[in-house]
Every structure is written in structure tokens, then in C-alpha cells.
Amino acid sequence: MYRYDAIDKTLVNERVEQFRDQTRRYLAGELSDDEFKHLRLRNGLYLQRHAPMLRVAIPYGLLSAAQLRVLGSIARRYDRGYGHFTTRQNIQYNWPKLEQVPDILAELAAVEMHAIQTSGNCIRNTTSDHLAGVTPNELEDPRPWCELIRQWSTFHPEFNYLPRKFKIAVTGAPQDRAASLVHDVGVHIVRGPGGEQGFEIIVGGGLGRTPIIGKALREFLPRRHLLSYLEAVLRVYNLEGRRDNLTKARIKILVKALGIEEFRRRVETEWESIRDGALDVSDDQIERLRSFFTPPAYRALEDEDPAAVASPAFQVWYRHNTKAHKVRGYRVVFISLKKPGVAPGDATDAQLELIADLADRYSFGEARVTHTQNLLLADVEQGKTFELWRLLDAAGLATPNIGTLTDMICCPGLDFCSLANAGSIDVARLINERFDDYDYLYDLGELEVKMSGCMNACGHHHVGHIGILGVDKGGEEWYQITIGGAAGADASLGTVIGPSVPKTEVAETIARLLSVYVEQRLPEERFLETVRRLGVKPFKERVYAAPAAA
Amino acid sequence: MPRRLLRDQHIVLDDWGYPGEPEPVRGRIIGLDEWLADPEVWSPSSSLGVVLKPTHRVELLAPTLARFDLVAAEFSGPTEGRGYTQGRLLRERYGFRGELRAVGYVRHDQLFLLARCGFTSFELPEAEFATAARAFSTFSAEYQPSNDLGLQQTLAHRSASV
Numbered sequence: 209m210y211r212y213d214a215i216d217k218t219l220v221n222e223r224v225e226q227f228r229d230q231t232r233r234y235l236a237g238e239l240s241d242d243e244f245k246h247l248r249l250r251n252g253l254y255l256q257r258h259a260p261m262l263r264v265a266i267p268y269g270l271l272s273a274a275q276l277r278v279l280g281s282i283a284r285r286y287d288r289g290y291g292h293f294t295t296r297q298n299i300q301y302n303w304p305k306l307e308q309v310p311d312i313l314a315e316l317a318a319v320e321m322h323a324i325q326t327s328g329n330c331i332r333n334t335t336s337d338h339l340a341g342v343t344p345n346e347l348e349d350p351r352p353w354c355e356l357i358r359q360w361s362t363f364h365p366e367f368n369y370l371p372r373k374f375k376i377a378v379t380g381a382p383q384d385r386a387a388s389l390v391h392d393v394g395v396h397i398v399r400g401p402g403g404e405q406g407f408e409i410i411v412g413g414g415l416g417r418t419p420i421i422g423k424a425l426r427e428f429l430p431r432r433h434l435l436s437y438l439e440a441v442l443r444v445y446n447l448e449g450r451r452d453n454l455t456k457a458r459i460k461i462l463v464k465a466l467g468i469e470e471f472r473r474r475v476e477t478e479w480e481s482i483r484d485g486a487l488d489v490s491d492d493q494i495e496r497l498r499s500f501f502t503p504p505a506y507r508a509l510e511d512e513d514p515a516a517v518a519s520p521a522f523q524v525w526y527r528h529n530t531k532a533h534k535v536r537g538y539r540v541v542f543i544s545l546k547k548p549g550v551a552p553g554d555a556t557d558a559q560l561e562l563i564a565d566l567a568d569r570y571s572f573g574e575a576r577v578t579h580t581q582n583l584l585l586a587d588v589e590q591g592k593t594f595e596l597w598r599l600l601d602a603a604g605l606a607t608p609n610i611g612t613l614t615d616m617i618c619c620p621g622l623d624f625c626s627l628a629n630a631g632s633i634d635v636a637r638l639i640n641e642r643f644d645d646y647d648y649l650y651d652l653g654e655l656e657v658k659m660s661g662c663m664n665a666c667g668h669h670h671v672g673h674i675g676i677l678g679v680d681k682g683g684e685e686w687y688q689i690t691i692g693g694a695a696g697a698d699a700s701l702g703t704v705i706g707p708s709v710p711k712t713e714v715a716e717t718i719a720r721l722l723s724v725y726v727e728q729r730l731p732e733e734r735f736l737e738t739v740r741r742l743g744v745k746p747f748k749e750r751v752y753a754a755p756a757a758a
Numbered sequence: 759m760p761r762r763l764l765r766d767q768h769i770v771l772d773d774w775g776y777p778g779e780p781e782p783v784r785g786r787i788i789g790l791d792e793w794l795a796d797p798e799v800w801s802p803s804s805s806l807g808v809v810l811k812p813t814h815r816v817e818l819l820a821p822t823l824a825r826f827d828l829v830a831a832e833f834s835g836p837t838e839g840r841g842y843t844q845g846r847l848l849r850e851r852y853g854f855r856g857e858l859r860a861v862g863y864v865r866h867d868q869l870f871l872l873a874r875c876g877f878t879s880f881e882l883p884e885a886e887f888a889t890a891a892r893a894f895s896t897f898s899a900e901y902q903p904s905n906d907l908g909l910q911q912t913l914a915h916r917s918a919s920v
Contacts, residue, residue: 215899215901218897218898218899219897219899219901222896222897222898223897226867226896226897230867238885242836243836243865246836246837247867329837329839359901359902360901360902361902362901363871363897363900363901364901364902365842365870365871365872365874365875365900365902365904366842366843366846366871366875366904367839367842368839368842368871369837369838369839369842369868370839371839435902443843446839446840446842446843447815447840447843451812451837451838451840481851485903486903487902487903
């Protein structure tokens with residue numbers, strides 16, 4: 209993984225001191241609440257329902273064992289013993305004390321981590337495919353490019369006061385596991401007309417109040433131009449994006465207002481005047497970054513048959529929680545943070561430290577955060593998966609539900625977030641209680657349930673196969689259900705099935721949707737495909753046919 | 759009390775004046791709209807400065823930029839960010855070499871970034887002067903090229919040292 213050099217270290221340490229000074233000035237009354245707000249937000253610090261929330265960046269989801277240990281230690285000493293992983297591969301702490309945040313940042317800096325630009329109207333943490341570098345059909349590992357973007361965007365002098373936040377995702381495989389089509393900019397590594405590698409640039413995707421699937425801004429960009437082109441996009445946005453209305457300030461609204469052709473014309477015009485300049489990416493430059501992402505020292509192994517292990521529970525876990533690896537004899541092992549009864553995406557201090565040890569023992573000292581709020585060990589010898597499973601299982605980290613209904617994406621909701629209208633964690637609990645039959649879950653197959661406690665859509669409900677949005681109805685928590693959304697390369701926005709339902713009926717509503725699917729599905733057809741084939745109507749009719757069974 | 763400002767990292771008394779202020783030593787700072795409405799009003803021998811509002815396109819000023827010894831970009835509040843682009847365009851695209859001033863909502867914590875975008879002077883609230891000078895050394899390195907001459911020492915430099 210990328211390791212800091214003297215420049216990176218200096219910058220992060222200087223950032224800690226800058227924030228320490230800002231916090232001191234605020235606590236001394238030299239900065240008003242509003243003035244401090246704009247400063248702390250640039251460092252991932254929100255003032256929330258109970259306490260400040262600190263969001264720590266995990267660039268493109270990659271963590272070393274040492275970093276995991278520090279995340280665990282921070283959870284124990286500054287928080288209440290846990291952290292929450294987000295859909296953008298970050299981790300959030302919900303209970304730090306404001307005056308201790310500079311110390312937390314200093315501890316993070318010691319292991320090359322930070323909270324820089326994890327909130328605020330600036331370029332956020334660049335996210336990527338959690339299977340980067342190990343997935344069999346990748347064109348190129350996207351992580352060196354992510355790191356290039358991370359450096360370019362960090363403390364960018366021109367783009368720290370954008371109209372609104374700006375999120376970039378980079379992928380290098382045909383499957384889009386980073387939800388890049390619902391990012392402000394999606395960067396896809398593709399082959400150009402002459403076979404050379406470059407990028408397709410997507411712009412203007414996003415969720416929130418106005419969900420939009422991104423559009424192709426440029427079909428092929430030679431790779432040396434990546435930064436100058438991004439700079440042109442950001443410059444047009446910085447000047448032209450709306451600043452009069454917070455809900456219309458994202459780049460997607462600008463692209464929609466101008467139309468993609470006019471937006472493209474403006475970007476290309478701007479780019480013409482800055483291309484071939486100081487932002488040109490040299491071969492040396494990208495080679496330097498690539499040198500940090502070379503494959504680990506894999507052993508020459510043969511593939512193993514998991515059925516050779518006489519444990520049905522292991523085999524079930526193996527089937528659902530591990531994925532193919534491009535190197536023979538290895539396997540990608542998912543660590544489910546979706547155990548029933550636990551808030552989705554939460555990990556305790558002890559779990560984080562255990563995973564650090566397991567990463568050291570089984571996966572070359574690295575772990576990754578997935579966009580779906582789980583962790584994974586990318587490079588596990590197949591022959592060691594059984595002992596790894598036993599250790600994970602003992603720690604409550606082997607719930608065999610990856611890719612199933614209960615592998616829900618879920619925001620912190622009303623329990624923690626001051627923006628939320630409704631709870632999401634307790635709805636996840638109700639869904640888990642209702643769907644506790646694993647045979648049924650497995651029969652349903654791949655199913656993405658995504659839940660947000662408000663319109664801001666941190667839980668990506670618009671692009672869930674089943675989406676659940678918390679709404680406030682006369683002071684009560686109700687839930688609007690959508691179906692048919694998807695976040696991958698075939699991204700689509702879900703359709704609202706009808707009036708929202710009370711909290712007690714969310715699980716029943718999902719059960720009815722699934723009953724239609726089970727009755728009507730074609731062989732091998734996933735829920736999403738059945739919805740696309742049949743439309744919303746039969747699902748809607750079933751849900752609203754009669755009062756829910758008591 | 760005469761207006762103080764930070765110029766080239768030193769606290770100085772402002773030698774420019776806005777309309778309605780006493781006759782300044784250096785020259786007047788007028789609005790861009792005022793200038794565009796009738797450039798002939800202003801004596802060719804007088805020193806002039808001009809204020810760009812956040813919504814003003816730098817291109818409007820470009821054809822007559824040489825007429826000005828000072829350009830001030832206005833920041834309407836703590837979230838305003840267009841001035842950063844205006845500054846870079848003035849310096850890098852249109853080659854402006856005069857005083858580039860940040861006015862309006864300008865505070866300590868913006869100075870490092872503003873300086874990197876080409877700003878050389880800053881109208882600050884009185885309470886900010888005591889600490890402002892140290893803002894310019896907030897960071898000792900940069901990742902990305904900008905208007906400042908640190909640019910060749912950033913990413914490109916690192917690649918060369920592999």
C-alpha cells in the first residue's frame with residue numbers, strides 16, 4: 209500500500225497543528241460557532257445529536273494492520289468502544305470529545321492517517337473497488353490513480369471552497385463495485401481506440417434529494433491528462449455551480465441545467481487552456497505510485513476444495529463470504545459487519561484489533577473496507593480459510609450473509625445523526641428478526657437492501673434493489689420503499705412503490721415484495737431482474753392489497 | 759482609523775481608496791460594472807484598481823486588465839470560493855502582475871490557500887492581524903501545482919527522485 213514519504217508526513221502533521229490551533233481558538237472564544245463550523249467540517253468533524261462525530265479517511269478503503277490497531281485503540285480510549293464504517297470506505301467515531309480531537313488526529317497521523325476533507329464543501333476521500341488488484345478481470349489496478357488523485361486533491365488551493373461536496377470514485381474492472389455512476393465524478397479505466405489504457409470520465413451522478421445517474425463526459429481520456437481534466441471539471445463547477453441554494457449546489461444540478469453537451473463544451477474549452485502543463489502525469493510519477501501496489505509475495509499453490517473440510521457451517525460461509533482471487537490457491541475473505549443485532553457497519557475495538565492480527569497472519573498485513581460497509585482480507589491462502597473462519601466466527605465476524613438481504617447498507621440514522629428523520633439501525637434489527645432463516649435468504653440470492661434515515665441518502669437507498677427511506681410524518685418515523693435500484697455498471701434509480709409504511713410494517717412489506725419475486729422469478733433471475741422485467745405493479749399490488757397480517 | 763491590510767505578509771496602511779474615501783495616495787478602487795459602463799470617465803494617467811464580485815467573469819476584465827494596478831476579488835462569506843479561481847485565472851491565464859487583493863469575508867484560515875492562488879494582499883478584520891502572518895507557513899509543502907512557484911517541487915519533483 210502507499211507509504212508516506214517525508215512530504216506526506218510533514219503535511220499531515222502540519223494539518224494536525226493547524227486544526228489544534230483552530231480548536232484552541234474556538235474554545236477560547238476567538239472563533240464563532242459558524243466560523244469554526246466551516247473549519248472543522250473540512251476536517252471531518254460534525255457536531256451531532258449526542259457528541260461530535262469524527263469521520264476518518266481510509267483512502268480507497270485500504271488499511272494496514274498497524275492502522276487497524278490504532279483505529280481500535282482510538283475507539284476504546286476516545287469513543288465508546290466501536291467505530292462505524294461508511295459507504296465511502298471511511299470510519300466514523302460517534303462519541304469523541306471536541307477538545308480531544310486534535311490528539312486523536314495526532315495518533316492517526318502517526319500511522320499515516322487523517323480526517324482531511326472527509327466533510328465540507330471540498331474534494332472528499334477518493335473511493336475505489338474493494339477488489340482492486342485481486343479481481344480476475346481487471347484492466348488495471350485503480351489504486352495508484354486513486355493515490356494520485358488523493359494527493360492532487362489534498363489541500364487543493366482552488367477547490368477547498370466549492371459550492372458543495374465533491375466525490376470521486378475510480379474503478380478498473382467492468383463490474384462497478386464503487387457506485388461510481390452515483391458520484392460527482394466517476395473515473396473508469398478503459399482501453400482506447402488504439403488499445404492504450406486511459407479513462408472514461410463520468411460526471412454528475414449523485415443521490416440525495418435529486419438522485420441522478422452520471423453521464424459520460426468523455427469516452428476516452430489519455431492517462432497523462434487525468435489531473436488536468438479533473439482540474440478543468442472542478443474549475444467549471446467552482447465558477448458555475450449554484451451557491452444560492454444548498455440543495456441545488458452539487459455538480460449534478462449544474463450538468464442537468466446546462467445539459468451534458470454544453471457542460472462538456474465548457475470543460476473542454478477550459479481544459480484546452482491548461483492541458484499539457486504542470487499537471488501532466490508523467491510515466492515516472494505513476495510508476496512511483498504503482499510501486500506501492502505491487503502484488504504481495506504469493507506462494508505457488510493449488511486451488512483447494514472447501515468441501516474437503518467436513519463442516520457444513522464453514523462451507524456455507526465459504527460459499528457466501530469468500531470470493532474468487534486472480535491468483536491460484538488464494539481467496540478473498542469478507543468479514544461481515546452485518547451480524548444480526550449489531551448496527552450495520554459497526555466494529556468494536558476488540559474486533560478491529562483482532563482483524564489487525566488476522567490481517568498480519570493471513571493476508572500480508574492488510575485489510576480493506578468495502579463500499580457495502582464490510583471489511584475484507586484480500587489475499588488469503590485457501591488452505592487457511594478454515595482456521596480463519598473459526599477465529600472470525602468466534603468473534604462474531606463470520607455471519608454468512610455477504611450479498612444477501614441482511615447484508616444491508618445502513619446509515620447511522622436518527623440514533624446518531626442530527627440530519628435524520630427516522631431511525632435506520634432499529635429497522636435493520638427488525639428486518640434481521642423477520643428474516644432469520646438462512647435457507648430462505650440464500651434462496652432469495654443476491655439482494656441489496658439499502659436504507660437511509662433521510663433524504664441525504666447516506667445509505668444509498670435510491671440504488672438499492674430494495675431501498676428504504678426514513679421520513680418524518682407528523683413526528684412519527686415512516687418509511688418509503690423503492691424497488692429496482694442498482695449501483696453497479698447497470699445503475700438505475702429505484703421506483704417508489706407507494707405510500708410510506710410505519711416502522712412496524714417495513715419487514716412485512718419486504719416479505720410481500722419477496723413473495724412476488726419468489727412466485728414470479730425465472731430460473732437464475734435475481735430480484736432486481738424480476739423487478740425490471742415485471743415493473744413495479746405486481747409488487748405494489750401485493751404490498752397494498754390488504755392490511756399487513758397482525 | 760485608516761484601513762490596515764496585510765500586503766506581502768506585512769501589515770501596512772492602505773494606500774488605495776474606495777469611492778467616498780479621502781483622496782488616496784495610490785489610486786481608486788472602482789467596481790467592474792462602473793468600469794465597463796464607461797471607461798472614458800477615468801483619466802488614463804490615474805492609477806486604478808477594480809473589484810471583481812464572485813459572479814463576475816474574469817474574461818470581462820481581461821481585455822482591459824493592463825489598465826489596472828490592483829484587482830480585488832470579493833468574498834461574500836465563509837463559503838465563497840469563486841475568488842480562488844478568479845485569482846488563479848488572473849495570474850496564470852491573463853498574466854496579471856499587480857496587487858491581487860482579497861476583500862470581504864477574509865480570515866486567517868483562508869490566507870494560505872489564497873496566497874497559493876496568487877493573492878498578495880488581504881483586508882482583514884482588526885482582530886485577525888495579530889495571528890495572520892503565521893498563516894502563510896501553515897504548510898511547508900504542496901501536493902499540486904498552482905500559481906505559486908512551489909509547483910515544480912510538488913508531484914512532478916517527487917517522481918523524478920524515484
